[in-house]
Amino acid sequence: xxxxxxxxxxxxxxxxxxxxxxxxxxxTLSGFAMAWFRQAAGKEREFVASITRRRTTTYYAESVxxxxxxxxxxxxxxxxxxxxxxxxxxxxxxxCAATYGDPLIYDSRNSYDYWxxxxxxxxxx
Numbered sequence: 001x002x003x004x005x006x007x008x009x010x011x012x013x014x015x016x017x018x019x020x021x022x023x024x025x026x027x028t029l030s031g032f033a034m035a036w037f038r039q040a041a042g043k044e045r046e047f048v049a050s051i052t053r054r055r056t057t058t059y060y061a062e063s064v065x066x067x068x069x070x071x072x073x074x075x076x077x078x079x080x081x082x083x084x085x086x087x088x089x090x091x092x093x094x095x096c097a098a099t100y101g102d103p104l105i106y107d108s109r110n111s112y113d114y115w116x117x118x119x120x121x122x123x124x125x
Contacts, residue, residue: 001026002024002025002026002027002098002114003024003025003026003114004022004023004024004096004097004098004114004115004116005022005023005025005116005117006020006021006022006094006095006096006116006117006118006119007020007021007023007119008020008021008119009094009119009120009121009122010120010121010122011122011124012086012121012122012123012124013086013123013124013125014086014087014088014123014124014125015085015086016086016123017082017083017084017085017086018082018083018086018121019080019081019082019083020036020080020081020082020083020094020096020119020121021078021079021080022034022036022078022079022080022081022096022098022116023077023078024077024078024079024098025077028074028077029072029073029074029077029078029079029098030053030074031053031100031101032053032098032099032100032101032114033050033051033052033053033098033099033100033101033102033103033106034050034051034070034072034079034096034097034098035047035048035049035050035051035096035097035098035106035107035111035112036048036049036050036070036081036094036095036096036097037094037095037097037109038090038092038093038094038095038121039092039093039095039118040089040091040092040093041092043092045095045109046061047061047107047108047109048060048061048064048068048081048094049061049064049068049069049070049081050070050106050107051070051071051072051079052102052106053101053102054102056072058070059106059107061107063089064090067083067084067085067086068081068082068083068084069081069082069084070082079096079098081094081096083121086121086123087123088123088124088125089123090121090123091121091122091123092120092121093118093119093120093121094118094119094120094121095115095116095117095118096115096116097109097112097114097115097116098112098113098114099111099112099113099114100113
């Protein structure tokens with residue numbers, strides 16, 4: 001059974017950085033496209049970033065472009081999201097997601113079959 005486990009969330013001040021990890025078990029990461037979503041209190045879950053399987057092409061939401069970086073290490077079966085220049089509005093639970101192959105619609109929740117439990121990111125001041 002495919003499982004995704006996020007880690008690396010925590011408390012950080014405005015302008016700080018965090019690195020989130022998503023460990024994949026039950027299958028090799030090389031067979032999957034990966035994405036990150038986030039959900040703030042009282043808001044809908046929104047797309048953050050994705051990376052394809054074939055060419056590791058990356059996509060970003062406009063709100064995080066230039067500040068966040070998505071990457072993957074197939075040898076470690078782990079995906080990453082580097083969060084820089086954090087703002088209070090980045091506060092949310094961050095979820096990693098994956099699906100076999102590459103989805104046609106990269107920023108839709110419905111495109112991904114496997115989800116982690118989420119990790120909390122809180123940005124103060």
